[in-house]
Amino acid sequence: MRMVFLGPPGAGKGTIAASAKEYYGIPHISTGDLFRSNIKNETELGLQVKSILASGGLVPDSVTIEMVRNRIAEPDCKNGFILDGFPRTIPQADALAEMTDLDAVVDFQIPKEEVVKRLSGRRMCPSSGRIYHVIFNPPKVDGKDDETGEDLIQRPDDKEEAIMHRLEVYTEQTEPLIKYYRDKGLIKEIDASVKPSEVFELLKQSLC
Numbered sequence: 001m002r003m004v005f006l007g008p009p010g011a012g013k014g015t016i017a018a019s020a021k022e023y024y025g026i027p028h029i030s031t032g033d034l035f036r037s038n039i040k041n042e043t044e045l046g047l048q049v050k051s052i053l054a055s056g057g058l059v060p061d062s063v064t065i066e067m068v069r070n071r072i073a074e075p076d077c078k079n080g081f082i083l084d085g086f087p088r089t090i091p092q093a094d095a096l097a098e099m100t101d102l103d104a105v106v107d108f109q110i111p112k113e114e115v116v117k118r119l120s121g122r123r124m125c126p127s128s129g130r131i132y133h134v135i136f137n138p139p140k141v142d143g144k145d146d147e148t149g150e151d152l153i154q155r156p157d158d159k160e161e162a163i164m165h166r167l168e169v170y171t172e173q174t175e176p177l178i179k180y181y182r183d184k185g186l187i188k189e190i191d192a193s194v195k196p197s198e199v200f201e202l203l204k205q206s207l208c
């Protein structure tokens with residue numbers, strides 16, 4: 001199964017991908033996680049994209065496309081993958097179409113007012129990327145990762161100003177992909193405003 005998760009920031013793509021990758025036995029490829037890992041490891045790519053991510057803007061297409069091309073060529077992707085956060089622009093979608101066929105593009109639908117609530121309360125484990133929410137999905141011990149006990153962090157782009165910018169970028173550059181993929185007959189729309197377990201059930205039903 002080769003699928004793309006599409007939807008505004010905070011729609012729950014990463015949260016649901018964590019369950020879907022186990023269920024379907026395919027890797028979860030988050031371009032945001034790949035960039036954040038490069039930033040953490042202070043690679044050349046990480047230094048190049050650090051300020052772009054913090055502001056909520058998009059990394060240039062050429063850089064992002066090459067990163068994904070290399071990642072999906074790895075052996076663990078031979079039976080499929082979940083692409084989360086890619087493509088985000090029409091040129092990225094055109095490039096992906098040249099790399100591979102897709103089975104489905106899942107559109108996570110959520111009112112934009114809900115996005116701010118979800119993102120401002122999000123906390124994550126810096127080494128594993130495990131995602132929490134201070135109200136909707138709190139860790140067992142306040143501020144600590146459930147498995148390793150590491151301190152949880154707030155992403156720099158989860159500050160209110162960056163959230164607003166990310167939403168504008170989504171509306172201008174990424175939302176047009178819904179029509180792009182609808183025209184190709186690939187879109188599966190799911191209600192992402194309900195509880196994560198219910199969103200996951202809707203995902204499974206939509207992919208039957």
Ligand code: AP5
Nearest residue numbers: 009010011012013014015031032059085118122133136196
């Ligand atoms: P990326 O990491 O992809 O960020 P995003 O798309 O903005 O998505 P998020 O990770 O913010 O949200 P999500 O939908 O995964 O929600 P989550 O599950 O965490 O990208 C970051 C940056 O990298 C971009 O801004 C850009 O700079 C760069 N980048 C990445 N890809 C790029 C590309 N292709 N081109 C160029 N640049 C690129 O959930 C959010 C919160 O809500 C959590 O706290 C969670 O616990 C909670 N939650 C989740 N589901 C529910 C639910 N059903 N009910 C209640 N709470 C929930």
